[in-house]
Amino acid sequence: MTKIILNGREVDADPEQPLIHACHTAGTDVPHYCYHPGLSPVGSCRICQVEVRMNAEAPPRVMVACRTPISEGMIVDTDAAPAHAARKECLEFLLKNHPLDCPICDKAGECTLQDYSFDEGQGAGRTVEPRRKLEKRKDLGDVIVLDQERCILCSRCVRFMDEIPKTPQLVVSQRGADSVIETFMDRPLTGNYQGNLADVCPVGALTLKPFRFKARVWNLQKSASTCAECSRGCSITTEVLRNGELKRFRPRANPDVNGYWMCDTGRFAFEHANAPERLAGAALRNGQGWTAVHPIDALEVARDMLVTHGTALLVASPFLTVEEGAALVALGRELGARPMFVSPPKNELADDLLHTGDPCPNRRGLTELGIDGLSAHDILAKIAEHESVVLVGERVAELMGPEALAALPAALRMIVFDSHLLDVPAADVCIGVPIHVERAGTWINIDGHAGRIAHARPAPAGVQLLTRSLEGLADLLTSETRAR
Amino acid sequence: MNEILVWVIKTGFIFGGLVGTAAAMSLAERKFSAWMQYRIGPNRVGPWGLLQPIADGVKFMFKEELIPDGANKWVFQLAPLLAAMPAMMTIAVIPFAGRVELFGQDFGNLSITDLDIGALYVLAIGGLAIYGVILGGWASNSKYSLLGGLRASAQMISYELSLILTILAVIAMTGDLDLRAIVEAQNTGGVWNVLEWNIWYQPLGFMLFVVATFAETNRHPFDFAECEPELVGGFHTEYSAMRFALFFIGEYCAMTVMACLTVTLFLGGPSVPFWAAAPWFVGFAAFLVKAGFFLFLFIWVRWTLPRFRFDQLMHLGWKVFLPLSLLNLLATGVAILFRGGA
Amino acid sequence: MVIVKRKTLSFSERLYLPEIVRGLSITFRKMFAKRVTRQYPEERLETTEVTRGQPRLVVNEDDSIACVSCGLCEAACPAYAITIDGQETDRFIEREPERFDIDMLRCILCGFCEEACPKDAIYMSDELELADYSRAALIYDIEKLKRPKSALEQRIGYVNKINQRWQTPSSTS
Known part of the structure; x- marks a missing residue:
């Protein structure tokens, strides 16, 4: 373990992991979109910028926490004014093309773009140019619907498909301002792990078909539970709507069993639980x-x-x-x-x-x-x-x-x-x-x-x-x- | 013409008029009270709400009638009739107008009958009205009803004394118990017949009589028999439907009779001022106008004065009214003695 | 301790009668005073733009409902009167309510839903009357709540006017 000074407090950090992991482990929230603890860091969204000094004499510099390796005695300030200013500018760019359809978006309520905009962002945009017009309802197979307008191109979904089920299917196609997430030749996604795409997506670009527009997430009562579909026993969260109807199973991080993921079989296994005509008494x-x-x-x-x-x-x-x-x-x-x-x-x-x-x-x-x-x-x-x-x-x-x-x-x-x-x-x-x-x-x-x-x-x-x-x-x- | 037929027609006319007046009074009561309180009053049934009494009557007939558990059924059902009947009987001797000639027919005097002892009859029958109230209160098996009935009886007995004593003064002046004779004695002819009305000779008696009629009919400010804040509804708390309505018809009939009696005893009955020889229908109209004023007075006073306290009522009855009416009778007697008899 | 000094009554007051006549004259005069009764079903209270009646849902000119069932009014409602379930549609606005119930017996007409609505889809109408034979009938469903935009124009104009006081101009849409 390496010692670093985080916000004036000495903490232990895993030198194998990026700085943002150390911050999160120490309980300090650092905004992040492209970084996911279960995926390789790429540093594409730039929202996780913090102020870092390599030692007490070194000048402070704003760096992305997800691509900064740990070094002994580094001094990190997540709350410094330059860091906030950098995040704010970064958010302005992210929001430039992001549609303001939160009332319609299923992610609303658990969307980090909402949260960090509220924390850091400015209330009104400055641009006068029109937003990108892209496909709002792109069908990606039986499980996932893609809204390209909402996408902030963090590439988490691409990395998930590459790294976890190891069946690369998604790509960022085109370049620069024309970049979009696509499948090759618009083929539908396959595999038993597509549902995780909706979880890794930090915004509402990838949504689950069975859950689409069915409930608002703040109305769901969540409890930590275990999946019933196989003897793996993945840790999950059960989410129940007000009338007792099960709406979602979502994976819960458990490094010993399932990491951050679960299969689609378990994710959508609530038909039996929602079956009517139960035997009462x-x-x-x-x-x-x-x-x-x-x-x-x-x-x-x-x-x-x-x-x-x-x-x-x-x-x-x-x-x-x-x-x-x-x-x-x-x-x-x-x-x-x-x-x-x-x-x-x-x-x-x-x-x-x-x-x-x-x-x-x-x-x-x-x-x-x-x-x-x-x-x-x-x-x-x-x-x-x-x-x-x-x-x-x-x-x-x-x-x-x-x-x-x-x-x-x-x-x-x-x-x-x-x-x-x-x-x-x-x-x-x-x-x-x-x-x-x-x-x-x-x-x-x-x-x-x-x-x-x-x-x-x-x-x-x-x-x-x-x-x-x-x-x-x-x-x-x-x-x-x-x-x- | 057949005497019986004439009698039946006259009875029907006067009795129908009495019940009709009672019905109209129920509307008038609400209309006048509304106006005095800046309101409009009933205006939904018929033009200006004129058909409201009919609607009320229909409603009362169709409502469920409840008899409380433990009530004396027989007496309970009889009491409303007893309350309504005496007032309706008293109307028989009121002389509404003189000889009626219509379509060349002679119908006799416009009153159901002219008893020699009309005044005595009025007092005797009027005294029975108390039975309806006290029996209704007693038979209901309810403490509120019983208290209401007791109060009503005490009150009616107290004020009946003053009432009788003031009437006695009038009778003493006329020297006759026949109400028609009393009326005729107040209209002996001449332009200044208005000066012959008893009200000028019995001002104190008139005042005592009017106040006593309020107490006799259990009207505000002496309505202790009902007295909502203390007794819920008094003697008729437990009554419902038509029997409840009968109490009210009785009350309004009693008011009408008392108004007629006041007119007869003190305001010359059908006597028209400055026109001694007026035809019968003018006299009848004059009677109605005078009686109408007193009916209005009943309503007017009700919506003006607050209710007395019961001890104040008794104080007023026994310590003020009784001595005053005795004094009035004595003074009348002395006056008659000095003027050389009536 | 307060000692209340009773006024000694004058002779005429003790005699009652003059005072009674005075009272009678007052009530008689009042019989001809102006009436204050309002004949309710015929004469209604005038509703103005600030009238905050029962909430109603806006129906656009093309007969589509303006609500996207985002649930903000449901969350804002202090009386928990609103229940919403969403569903997908083929329209450009992909979401619409499948169920939108307002329990009018719970609704306290506070207007929070109107304030919370990001889509200008719920407004406090000028409808104030609420009577029915059962409690269930007073849980208004979406069909009972729909009102054409024209019926709510007055209130919409007022809300827009008030909002202009603090809204900053923005290019976002």
């Missing part, structure tokens, strides 16, 4: 139909079934948290059964960047609890040997295959803890559970890193936590055994 089979009951009553019915119908098969969902897995193991001990979880086959989405292709986010956590992953086919074969079966966790019915479950004999006693009502002949009791954005817990990713999932929105009224349901059922069974 619990339901009991009543002839051909279902009767809504309180979960506690449903648990008592489940207890009676488990007591009278032999050893049950406990089948878990791979989305169970460690806490829920532990509760399930405890329940299994009560019943004398060893739970297992449904392990769907690996999918073809696996890549060498982030996606593991294994759709079980908590495979490692559940395996370490002693719950083994079996394929749906193997589990169905085991069900045939049992009189009763308990399906536990969100999407468990979906992963088992609804057709296969529908084919099971009606005589089988089936107790289902799922987010949706499972209307098959074999099912007798259905108890609602919260899905992964509605509960807190821990998933262990494939490398053993714990990822917290967050309670981002309330579960439907009447739904009680799965841990509570499982512990309640175990308690009922204990008192039953004692009564005997």
